[in-house]
Amino acid sequence: MHANIVVLPGDGIGPEIVSATLPVLEAVAARHGHSFSFQEHDIGGIAIDRHGEPLPASTLEAAKNADAVLLGAVGGPKWSDPNAKVRPEQGLLAIRKGLGLFANLRPVRPHAAALGASPIKSELLEGVDIVVVRELTGGIYFGDKTRSATDASDLCRYTVAEIERVVRSAAALARSRRGHLTSVDKANVLETSRLWRDVAARVVREEFPDVTLEHQLVDSMAMHLLSRPRAYDVIVTENMFGDILTDEASMLAGSLGLLASASLGDGKVGIYEPIHGSAPDIAGKGIANPYATILSAAMLLRHSLGLEAEAAAVEAAVSSALDDRVFTADLAPAGQAVDTTRAAQAVIERLR
Ligand code: NAD
Numbered sequence: 001m002h003a004n005i006v007v008l009p010g011d012g013i014g015p016e017i018v019s020a021t022l023p024v025l026e027a028v029a030a031r032h033g034h035s036f037s038f039q040e041h042d043i044g045g046i047a048i049d050r051h052g053e054p055l056p057a058s059t060l061e062a063a064k065n066a067d068a069v070l071l072g073a074v075g076g077p078k079w080s081d082p083n084a085k086v087r088p089e090q091g092l093l094a095i096r097k098g099l100g101l102f103a104n105l106r107p108v109r110p111h112a113a114a115l116g117a118s119p120i121k122s123e124l125l126e127g128v129d130i131v132v133v134r135e136l137t138g139g140i141y142f143g144d145k146t147r148s149a150t151d152a153s154d155l156c157r158y159t160v161a162e163i164e165r166v167v168r169s170a171a172a173l174a175r176s177r178r179g180h181l182t183s184v185d186k187a188n189v190l191e192t193s194r195l196w197r198d199v200a201a202r203v204v205r206e207e208f209p210d211v212t213l214e215h216q217l218v219d220s221m222a223m224h225l226l227s228r229p230r231a232y233d234v235i236v237t238e239n240m241f242g243d244i245l246t247d248e249a250s251m252l253a254g255s256l257g258l259l260a261s262a263s264l265g266d267g268k269v270g271i272y273e274p275i276h277g278s279a280p281d282i283a284g285k286g287i288a289n290p291y292a293t294i295l296s297a298a299m300l301l302r303h304s305l306g307l308e309a310e311a312a313a314v315e316a317a318v319s320s321a322l323d324d325r326v327f328t329a330d331l332a333p334a335g336q337a338v339d340t341t342r343a344a345q346a347v348i349e350r351l352r
Pocket of ligand 1: 013017072073074075076077080089092256257273275276277278279280281282287288289290292330
């Protein structure tokens with residue numbers, strides 16, 4: 001197949017991890033008879049510097065016409081003045097909105113060789129394989145806000161349609177995995193959560209009778225995620241609960257440099273990016289861990305291009321590099337680290 005991939009390196013280590021990842025995609029294309037073209041555009045701080053705005057219209061237009069978008073990271077001290085009118089992160093929100101992306105997927109599969117990097121006991125982590133699906137466009141982050149000298153409020157609102165579409169995405173994902181879906185809410189207190197629970201139950205009952213649905217309250221979920229993470233397959237939840245639970249879940253995997261994400265909507269174009277930021281403290285040194293970006297590229301192959309075998313091949317190659325302890329500085333003992341390019345090269349050498 002031919003695919004047109006828009007590449008948004010962004011700021012800090014973004015350009016380093018993205019340029020290490022493109023040769024992996026090229027190697028996959030060569031081995032499996034595909035051709036991928038890469039179109040690079042600006043987003044974030046670099047876009048503010050060059051175009052005066054974090055998401056230039058040309059970037060959004062290119063993303064809308066692409067098969068998929070691979071993103072590095074945005075932000076950094078240069079653009080972090082709290083009084084600044086434009087900020088790099090606005091570019092991320094704007095591109096997600098512009099592409100209608102409502103489901104953020106974060107797989108968490110701690111790798112045997114990196115278990116020691118997690119603060120959680122290794123015996124709890126073996127066999128953990130979770131995907132958290134976070135609703136991305138609704139809830140309290142986007143509701144009306146008020147502020148006076150004596151009080152403030154944030155409205156949490158969800159529509160049936162918003163809940164249905166993200167639950168459908170998560171249930172379809174659960175069906176393609178182990179068939180278990182956990183819906184997380186706060187239905188003992190919040191009306192939006194009671195609606196969430198009703199809609200989730202109906203969608204799964206009517207459209208995914210083969211998927212087992214379990215409801216969990218967010219407070220107990222926060223405990224279970226650490227005390228028995230093996231019990232979960234796909235977890236779906238609203239925007240703010242998902243924001244918090246995904247960061248908690250990332251601790252299961254040890255290094256931020258290993259965690260990929262996908263933001264998906266109804267169409268096939270999605271945004272694929274590592275969950276970490278632009279790491280200004282190590283930018284420009286060529287030592288960033290590229291595996292999270294490479295694993296994001298695997299998600300791109302799977303979810304936007306429908307290339308499951310190719311995605312699995314990339315994931316297996318990253319696993320094999322980790323098995324062989326090809327570690328960047330975030331994972332390696334002092335003096336034993338490889339650089340960004342070498343780690344990506346190790347993945348290419350292990351591709352089948
Ligand atoms: P960060 O994720 O950039 O870095 C946190 C720590 O993890 C740093 O010590 C960093 O060196 C390390 N780290 C991150 N990625 C790594 C990698 N691939 N390899 C090795 N080490 C890695 O978070 P931060 O320092 O809080 O934020 C820095 C900037 O990134 C801020 O401007 C923030 O707003 C932005 N940010 C962007 C995104 C995004 O683009 N999606 C996400 C989070 C933060």
